[in-house]
Amino acid sequence: MTEPGRHNFEVRSSEYLYDGSIVALRVDDVSMPGGRTAKREVVEHYGAVAILALDExxxxxxxxxYRHPIGRRTWELPAGLLDKPGEDPVETARRELVEEVGLTAGDWSVLVDVAASPGFTDEVVRVYLATDLAAVERQVEGDEEADLVAERLPLDEAVRMVFTGEVVNASTIGGLLAAHAMKTMLLPIRPADAPWxxxxxxxxxxxxxxx
Incomplete structure:
Protein backbone atom coordinates (compact mmCIF):
# COMPACT_ATOMS: atom_id res chain seq x y z
CA MET A 1 0.00 0.00 0.00
CA THR A 2 1.31 3.47 -0.88
CA GLU A 3 1.69 6.11 1.80
CA PRO A 4 -1.28 8.49 2.22
CA GLY A 5 -1.53 11.13 -0.45
CA ARG A 6 0.50 9.26 -3.08
CA HIS A 7 -1.86 6.60 -4.48
CA ASN A 8 -2.75 6.78 -8.20
CA PHE A 9 -6.52 6.34 -8.51
CA GLU A 10 -6.38 4.69 -11.94
CA VAL A 11 -9.59 4.15 -13.90
CA ARG A 12 -9.69 0.48 -14.95
CA SER A 13 -12.94 0.64 -16.95
CA SER A 14 -15.92 2.90 -17.59
CA GLU A 15 -19.57 2.36 -18.52
CA TYR A 16 -22.17 4.94 -19.54
CA LEU A 17 -25.62 4.46 -17.99
CA TYR A 18 -27.26 7.64 -19.30
CA ASP A 19 -26.47 10.27 -21.92
CA GLY A 20 -28.84 13.23 -21.78
CA SER A 21 -28.95 16.70 -23.31
CA ILE A 22 -26.84 18.46 -20.67
CA VAL A 23 -25.48 15.65 -18.47
CA ALA A 24 -24.26 12.08 -18.77
CA LEU A 25 -23.86 9.43 -16.07
CA ARG A 26 -20.92 7.04 -16.16
CA VAL A 27 -19.63 4.46 -13.71
CA ASP A 28 -15.86 4.05 -13.33
CA ASP A 29 -14.01 1.12 -11.78
CA VAL A 30 -11.22 2.86 -9.86
CA SER A 31 -8.17 1.31 -8.22
CA MET A 32 -8.13 1.85 -4.46
CA PRO A 33 -5.26 1.78 -1.97
CA GLY A 34 -4.68 -1.81 -0.90
CA GLY A 35 -5.32 -3.31 -4.33
CA ARG A 36 -9.10 -3.50 -4.58
CA THR A 37 -11.31 -1.55 -7.00
CA ALA A 38 -14.42 0.49 -6.29
CA LYS A 39 -17.21 1.85 -8.46
CA ARG A 40 -17.55 5.62 -8.66
CA GLU A 41 -20.58 7.26 -10.27
CA VAL A 42 -19.75 10.46 -12.17
CA VAL A 43 -22.20 12.97 -13.59
CA GLU A 44 -20.51 14.60 -16.59
CA HIS A 45 -21.43 18.21 -17.30
CA TYR A 46 -20.57 20.89 -19.85
CA GLY A 47 -19.45 23.32 -17.17
CA ALA A 48 -20.78 26.85 -16.95
CA VAL A 49 -19.97 30.50 -16.42
CA ALA A 50 -21.61 33.00 -14.09
CA ILE A 51 -21.25 36.76 -14.10
CA LEU A 52 -21.07 39.15 -11.18
CA ALA A 53 -21.85 42.46 -12.85
CA LEU A 54 -20.68 45.17 -10.44
CA ASP A 55 -21.52 48.79 -11.23
CA GLU A 56 -19.71 51.91 -10.05
CA TYR A 66 -37.20 28.83 -11.57
CA ARG A 67 -35.07 25.73 -10.93
CA HIS A 68 -37.03 22.54 -11.46
CA PRO A 69 -34.83 20.10 -9.44
CA ILE A 70 -35.56 22.03 -6.22
CA GLY A 71 -39.02 23.12 -7.32
CA ARG A 72 -38.79 26.86 -6.75
CA ARG A 73 -37.28 30.13 -7.94
CA THR A 74 -33.83 31.03 -6.62
CA TRP A 75 -31.67 34.15 -6.57
CA GLU A 76 -28.64 33.67 -8.80
CA LEU A 77 -26.02 35.47 -10.82
CA PRO A 78 -26.61 35.53 -14.59
CA ALA A 79 -25.09 32.31 -15.94
CA GLY A 80 -24.99 29.87 -18.83
CA LEU A 81 -23.71 26.51 -20.01
CA LEU A 82 -20.50 26.06 -22.00
CA ASP A 83 -22.42 24.12 -24.63
CA LYS A 84 -21.47 25.98 -27.82
CA PRO A 85 -18.51 24.21 -29.48
CA GLY A 86 -15.42 26.37 -29.75
CA GLU A 87 -16.80 29.33 -27.82
CA ASP A 88 -14.35 30.84 -25.34
CA PRO A 89 -15.79 30.91 -21.79
CA VAL A 90 -15.51 34.69 -21.50
CA GLU A 91 -17.44 35.04 -24.77
CA THR A 92 -20.14 32.79 -23.30
CA ALA A 93 -20.22 35.11 -20.30
CA ARG A 94 -20.56 38.19 -22.53
CA ARG A 95 -23.45 36.60 -24.42
CA GLU A 96 -25.29 35.45 -21.30
CA LEU A 97 -25.01 38.87 -19.67
CA VAL A 98 -26.80 40.43 -22.64
CA GLU A 99 -29.39 37.66 -22.95
CA GLU A 100 -30.34 37.48 -19.27
CA VAL A 101 -30.07 41.04 -17.96
CA GLY A 102 -29.37 43.34 -20.93
CA LEU A 103 -25.88 44.47 -19.91
CA THR A 104 -22.49 44.70 -21.57
CA ALA A 105 -19.18 45.16 -19.75
CA GLY A 106 -15.97 46.88 -20.79
CA ASP A 107 -13.78 45.04 -18.30
CA TRP A 108 -13.69 41.34 -17.42
CA SER A 109 -11.71 39.30 -14.87
CA VAL A 110 -12.00 35.99 -13.01
CA LEU A 111 -13.41 36.09 -9.49
CA VAL A 112 -13.53 32.42 -8.51
CA ASP A 113 -13.94 28.86 -9.83
CA VAL A 114 -16.56 26.73 -8.06
CA ALA A 115 -16.66 22.92 -8.20
CA ALA A 116 -20.38 22.28 -7.74
CA SER A 117 -20.10 18.93 -5.93
CA PRO A 118 -16.84 17.14 -6.79
CA GLY A 119 -17.88 13.99 -4.96
CA PHE A 120 -20.08 13.00 -7.91
CA THR A 121 -19.90 15.54 -10.75
CA ASP A 122 -17.20 17.24 -12.81
CA GLU A 123 -19.30 20.42 -13.10
CA VAL A 124 -17.22 23.53 -12.42
CA VAL A 125 -18.48 27.08 -12.79
CA ARG A 126 -16.15 29.99 -13.52
CA VAL A 127 -17.48 33.23 -12.01
CA TYR A 128 -16.39 36.37 -13.86
CA LEU A 129 -16.35 39.91 -12.53
CA ALA A 130 -17.81 42.31 -15.10
CA THR A 131 -17.38 46.07 -14.64
CA ASP A 132 -17.68 49.23 -16.77
CA LEU A 133 -21.29 48.32 -17.47
CA ALA A 134 -23.71 49.63 -20.09
CA ALA A 135 -27.37 48.79 -20.67
CA VAL A 136 -28.44 47.22 -23.98
CA GLU A 137 -31.57 45.52 -25.27
CA ARG A 138 -32.03 42.01 -23.87
CA GLN A 139 -31.88 39.13 -26.33
CA VAL A 140 -34.25 36.62 -24.75
CA GLU A 141 -33.69 33.02 -25.83
CA GLY A 142 -35.72 30.15 -24.39
CA ASP A 143 -38.81 29.77 -22.23
CA GLU A 144 -37.04 29.93 -18.87
CA GLU A 145 -35.26 33.20 -19.69
CA ALA A 146 -38.61 34.74 -20.64
CA ASP A 147 -39.80 34.15 -17.06
CA LEU A 148 -36.77 35.35 -15.11
CA VAL A 149 -36.77 38.62 -13.17
CA ALA A 150 -33.61 40.73 -12.73
CA GLU A 151 -32.99 42.97 -9.72
CA ARG A 152 -30.16 45.36 -8.93
CA LEU A 153 -29.01 45.19 -5.29
CA PRO A 154 -26.20 46.64 -3.19
CA LEU A 155 -23.36 44.13 -2.91
CA ASP A 156 -23.61 44.22 0.91
CA GLU A 157 -27.33 43.39 0.70
CA ALA A 158 -26.68 40.47 -1.65
CA VAL A 159 -24.03 39.14 0.76
CA ARG A 160 -26.54 39.45 3.62
CA MET A 161 -28.93 37.29 1.60
CA VAL A 162 -26.31 34.53 1.58
CA PHE A 163 -26.31 34.41 5.37
CA THR A 164 -30.10 34.56 5.70
CA GLY A 165 -30.49 31.61 3.33
CA GLU A 166 -32.15 33.65 0.59
CA VAL A 167 -29.24 32.85 -1.77
CA VAL A 168 -28.40 29.13 -1.93
CA ASN A 169 -26.85 28.72 -5.39
CA ALA A 170 -23.21 27.66 -4.92
CA SER A 171 -21.59 29.72 -7.67
CA THR A 172 -23.62 32.77 -6.67
CA ILE A 173 -22.49 32.41 -3.04
CA GLY A 174 -18.89 31.97 -4.15
CA GLY A 175 -19.03 34.97 -6.46
CA LEU A 176 -20.68 37.30 -3.96
CA LEU A 177 -18.30 36.42 -1.13
CA ALA A 178 -15.29 36.67 -3.44
CA ALA A 179 -16.39 40.11 -4.66
CA HIS A 180 -16.95 41.26 -1.09
CA ALA A 181 -13.47 40.02 -0.09
CA MET A 182 -11.96 41.71 -3.13
CA LYS A 183 -13.57 45.04 -2.18
CA THR A 184 -12.94 44.94 1.58
CA MET A 185 -9.54 43.20 1.68
CA LEU A 186 -8.20 44.65 -1.60
CA LEU A 187 -7.36 41.15 -2.86
CA PRO A 188 -6.00 40.73 -6.40
CA ILE A 189 -8.03 38.75 -8.92
CA ARG A 190 -7.09 36.89 -12.09
CA PRO A 191 -7.33 38.14 -15.67
CA ALA A 192 -10.23 36.96 -17.83
CA ASP A 193 -7.97 34.56 -19.77
CA ALA A 194 -6.46 32.93 -16.67
CA PRO A 195 -5.85 29.16 -17.01
CA TRP A 196 -8.83 27.03 -15.99
Missing part, protein backbone atom coordinates in the same frame (compact mmCIF):
# COMPACT_ATOMS: atom_id res chain seq x y z
CA UNK A 57 -22.08 52.23 -7.07
CA UNK A 58 -21.21 48.70 -5.86
CA UNK A 59 -24.55 47.23 -6.90
CA UNK A 60 -24.85 43.75 -8.40
CA UNK A 61 -27.54 42.31 -10.66
CA UNK A 62 -29.20 39.08 -9.52
CA UNK A 63 -31.87 37.10 -11.31
CA UNK A 64 -34.83 35.25 -9.80
CA UNK A 65 -35.23 32.07 -11.85
CA UNK A 197 -7.42 23.73 -14.76
CA UNK A 198 -10.75 22.09 -13.88
CA UNK A 199 -12.85 23.20 -16.83
CA UNK A 200 -15.00 20.18 -17.81
CA UNK A 201 -13.87 18.62 -21.07
CA UNK A 202 -15.09 15.02 -21.24
CA UNK A 203 -18.76 15.60 -22.13
CA UNK A 204 -18.05 18.38 -24.68
CA UNK A 205 -15.32 16.27 -26.28
CA UNK A 206 -17.60 13.23 -26.63
CA UNK A 207 -20.41 15.33 -28.10
CA UNK A 208 -17.98 16.56 -30.75
CA UNK A 209 -16.90 13.02 -31.57
CA UNK A 210 -13.52 13.18 -29.85
CA UNK A 211 -14.03 10.42 -27.27
Missing amino acids: DDHVTLIHQ RDMPTRLPRRRQGGD
Whole structure:
Protein backbone atom coordinates (compact mmCIF):
# COMPACT_ATOMS: atom_id res chain seq x y z
CA MET A 1 0.00 0.00 0.00
CA THR A 2 1.31 3.47 -0.88
CA GLU A 3 1.69 6.11 1.80
CA PRO A 4 -1.28 8.49 2.22
CA GLY A 5 -1.53 11.13 -0.45
CA ARG A 6 0.50 9.26 -3.08
CA HIS A 7 -1.86 6.60 -4.48
CA ASN A 8 -2.75 6.78 -8.20
CA PHE A 9 -6.52 6.34 -8.51
CA GLU A 10 -6.38 4.69 -11.94
CA VAL A 11 -9.59 4.15 -13.90
CA ARG A 12 -9.69 0.48 -14.95
CA SER A 13 -12.94 0.64 -16.95
CA SER A 14 -15.92 2.90 -17.59
CA GLU A 15 -19.57 2.36 -18.52
CA TYR A 16 -22.17 4.94 -19.54
CA LEU A 17 -25.62 4.46 -17.99
CA TYR A 18 -27.26 7.64 -19.30
CA ASP A 19 -26.47 10.27 -21.92
CA GLY A 20 -28.84 13.23 -21.78
CA SER A 21 -28.95 16.70 -23.31
CA ILE A 22 -26.84 18.46 -20.67
CA VAL A 23 -25.48 15.65 -18.47
CA ALA A 24 -24.26 12.08 -18.77
CA LEU A 25 -23.86 9.43 -16.07
CA ARG A 26 -20.92 7.04 -16.16
CA VAL A 27 -19.63 4.46 -13.71
CA ASP A 28 -15.86 4.05 -13.33
CA ASP A 29 -14.01 1.12 -11.78
CA VAL A 30 -11.22 2.86 -9.86
CA SER A 31 -8.17 1.31 -8.22
CA MET A 32 -8.13 1.85 -4.46
CA PRO A 33 -5.26 1.78 -1.97
CA GLY A 34 -4.68 -1.81 -0.90
CA GLY A 35 -5.32 -3.31 -4.33
CA ARG A 36 -9.10 -3.50 -4.58
CA THR A 37 -11.31 -1.55 -7.00
CA ALA A 38 -14.42 0.49 -6.29
CA LYS A 39 -17.21 1.85 -8.46
CA ARG A 40 -17.55 5.62 -8.66
CA GLU A 41 -20.58 7.26 -10.27
CA VAL A 42 -19.75 10.46 -12.17
CA VAL A 43 -22.20 12.97 -13.59
CA GLU A 44 -20.51 14.60 -16.59
CA HIS A 45 -21.43 18.21 -17.30
CA TYR A 46 -20.57 20.89 -19.85
CA GLY A 47 -19.45 23.32 -17.17
CA ALA A 48 -20.78 26.85 -16.95
CA VAL A 49 -19.97 30.50 -16.42
CA ALA A 50 -21.61 33.00 -14.09
CA ILE A 51 -21.25 36.76 -14.10
CA LEU A 52 -21.07 39.15 -11.18
CA ALA A 53 -21.85 42.46 -12.85
CA LEU A 54 -20.68 45.17 -10.44
CA ASP A 55 -21.52 48.79 -11.23
CA GLU A 56 -19.71 51.91 -10.05
CA ASP A 57 -22.08 52.23 -7.07
CA ASP A 58 -21.21 48.70 -5.86
CA HIS A 59 -24.55 47.23 -6.90
CA VAL A 60 -24.85 43.75 -8.40
CA THR A 61 -27.54 42.31 -10.66
CA LEU A 62 -29.20 39.08 -9.52
CA ILE A 63 -31.87 37.10 -11.31
CA HIS A 64 -34.83 35.25 -9.80
CA GLN A 65 -35.23 32.07 -11.85
CA TYR A 66 -37.20 28.83 -11.57
CA ARG A 67 -35.07 25.73 -10.93
CA HIS A 68 -37.03 22.54 -11.46
CA PRO A 69 -34.83 20.10 -9.44
CA ILE A 70 -35.56 22.03 -6.22
CA GLY A 71 -39.02 23.12 -7.32
CA ARG A 72 -38.79 26.86 -6.75
CA ARG A 73 -37.28 30.13 -7.94
CA THR A 74 -33.83 31.03 -6.62
CA TRP A 75 -31.67 34.15 -6.57
CA GLU A 76 -28.64 33.67 -8.80
CA LEU A 77 -26.02 35.47 -10.82
CA PRO A 78 -26.61 35.53 -14.59
CA ALA A 79 -25.09 32.31 -15.94
CA GLY A 80 -24.99 29.87 -18.83
CA LEU A 81 -23.71 26.51 -20.01
CA LEU A 82 -20.50 26.06 -22.00
CA ASP A 83 -22.42 24.12 -24.63
CA LYS A 84 -21.47 25.98 -27.82
CA PRO A 85 -18.51 24.21 -29.48
CA GLY A 86 -15.42 26.37 -29.75
CA GLU A 87 -16.80 29.33 -27.82
CA ASP A 88 -14.35 30.84 -25.34
CA PRO A 89 -15.79 30.91 -21.79
CA VAL A 90 -15.51 34.69 -21.50
CA GLU A 91 -17.44 35.04 -24.77
CA THR A 92 -20.14 32.79 -23.30
CA ALA A 93 -20.22 35.11 -20.30
CA ARG A 94 -20.56 38.19 -22.53
CA ARG A 95 -23.45 36.60 -24.42
CA GLU A 96 -25.29 35.45 -21.30
CA LEU A 97 -25.01 38.87 -19.67
CA VAL A 98 -26.80 40.43 -22.64
CA GLU A 99 -29.39 37.66 -22.95
CA GLU A 100 -30.34 37.48 -19.27
CA VAL A 101 -30.07 41.04 -17.96
CA GLY A 102 -29.37 43.34 -20.93
CA LEU A 103 -25.88 44.47 -19.91
CA THR A 104 -22.49 44.70 -21.57
CA ALA A 105 -19.18 45.16 -19.75
CA GLY A 106 -15.97 46.88 -20.79
CA ASP A 107 -13.78 45.04 -18.30
CA TRP A 108 -13.69 41.34 -17.42
CA SER A 109 -11.71 39.30 -14.87
CA VAL A 110 -12.00 35.99 -13.01
CA LEU A 111 -13.41 36.09 -9.49
CA VAL A 112 -13.53 32.42 -8.51
CA ASP A 113 -13.94 28.86 -9.83
CA VAL A 114 -16.56 26.73 -8.06
CA ALA A 115 -16.66 22.92 -8.20
CA ALA A 116 -20.38 22.28 -7.74
CA SER A 117 -20.10 18.93 -5.93
CA PRO A 118 -16.84 17.14 -6.79
CA GLY A 119 -17.88 13.99 -4.96
CA PHE A 120 -20.08 13.00 -7.91
CA THR A 121 -19.90 15.54 -10.75
CA ASP A 122 -17.20 17.24 -12.81
CA GLU A 123 -19.30 20.42 -13.10
CA VAL A 124 -17.22 23.53 -12.42
CA VAL A 125 -18.48 27.08 -12.79
CA ARG A 126 -16.15 29.99 -13.52
CA VAL A 127 -17.48 33.23 -12.01
CA TYR A 128 -16.39 36.37 -13.86
CA LEU A 129 -16.35 39.91 -12.53
CA ALA A 130 -17.81 42.31 -15.10
CA THR A 131 -17.38 46.07 -14.64
CA ASP A 132 -17.68 49.23 -16.77
CA LEU A 133 -21.29 48.32 -17.47
CA ALA A 134 -23.71 49.63 -20.09
CA ALA A 135 -27.37 48.79 -20.67
CA VAL A 136 -28.44 47.22 -23.98
CA GLU A 137 -31.57 45.52 -25.27
CA ARG A 138 -32.03 42.01 -23.87
CA GLN A 139 -31.88 39.13 -26.33
CA VAL A 140 -34.25 36.62 -24.75
CA GLU A 141 -33.69 33.02 -25.83
CA GLY A 142 -35.72 30.15 -24.39
CA ASP A 143 -38.81 29.77 -22.23
CA GLU A 144 -37.04 29.93 -18.87
CA GLU A 145 -35.26 33.20 -19.69
CA ALA A 146 -38.61 34.74 -20.64
CA ASP A 147 -39.80 34.15 -17.06
CA LEU A 148 -36.77 35.35 -15.11
CA VAL A 149 -36.77 38.62 -13.17
CA ALA A 150 -33.61 40.73 -12.73
CA GLU A 151 -32.99 42.97 -9.72
CA ARG A 152 -30.16 45.36 -8.93
CA LEU A 153 -29.01 45.19 -5.29
CA PRO A 154 -26.20 46.64 -3.19
CA LEU A 155 -23.36 44.13 -2.91
CA ASP A 156 -23.61 44.22 0.91
CA GLU A 157 -27.33 43.39 0.70
CA ALA A 158 -26.68 40.47 -1.65
CA VAL A 159 -24.03 39.14 0.76
CA ARG A 160 -26.54 39.45 3.62
CA MET A 161 -28.93 37.29 1.60
CA VAL A 162 -26.31 34.53 1.58
CA PHE A 163 -26.31 34.41 5.37
CA THR A 164 -30.10 34.56 5.70
CA GLY A 165 -30.49 31.61 3.33
CA GLU A 166 -32.15 33.65 0.59
CA VAL A 167 -29.24 32.85 -1.77
CA VAL A 168 -28.40 29.13 -1.93
CA ASN A 169 -26.85 28.72 -5.39
CA ALA A 170 -23.21 27.66 -4.92
CA SER A 171 -21.59 29.72 -7.67
CA THR A 172 -23.62 32.77 -6.67
CA ILE A 173 -22.49 32.41 -3.04
CA GLY A 174 -18.89 31.97 -4.15
CA GLY A 175 -19.03 34.97 -6.46
CA LEU A 176 -20.68 37.30 -3.96
CA LEU A 177 -18.30 36.42 -1.13
CA ALA A 178 -15.29 36.67 -3.44
CA ALA A 179 -16.39 40.11 -4.66
CA HIS A 180 -16.95 41.26 -1.09
CA ALA A 181 -13.47 40.02 -0.09
CA MET A 182 -11.96 41.71 -3.13
CA LYS A 183 -13.57 45.04 -2.18
CA THR A 184 -12.94 44.94 1.58
CA MET A 185 -9.54 43.20 1.68
CA LEU A 186 -8.20 44.65 -1.60
CA LEU A 187 -7.36 41.15 -2.86
CA PRO A 188 -6.00 40.73 -6.40
CA ILE A 189 -8.03 38.75 -8.92
CA ARG A 190 -7.09 36.89 -12.09
CA PRO A 191 -7.33 38.14 -15.67
CA ALA A 192 -10.23 36.96 -17.83
CA ASP A 193 -7.97 34.56 -19.77
CA ALA A 194 -6.46 32.93 -16.67
CA PRO A 195 -5.85 29.16 -17.01
CA TRP A 196 -8.83 27.03 -15.99
CA ARG A 197 -7.42 23.73 -14.76
CA ASP A 198 -10.75 22.09 -13.88
CA MET A 199 -12.85 23.20 -16.83
CA PRO A 200 -15.00 20.18 -17.81
CA THR A 201 -13.87 18.62 -21.07
CA ARG A 202 -15.09 15.02 -21.24
CA LEU A 203 -18.76 15.60 -22.13
CA PRO A 204 -18.05 18.38 -24.68
CA ARG A 205 -15.32 16.27 -26.28
CA ARG A 206 -17.60 13.23 -26.63
CA ARG A 207 -20.41 15.33 -28.10
CA GLN A 208 -17.98 16.56 -30.75
CA GLY A 209 -16.90 13.02 -31.57
CA GLY A 210 -13.52 13.18 -29.85
CA ASP A 211 -14.03 10.42 -27.27
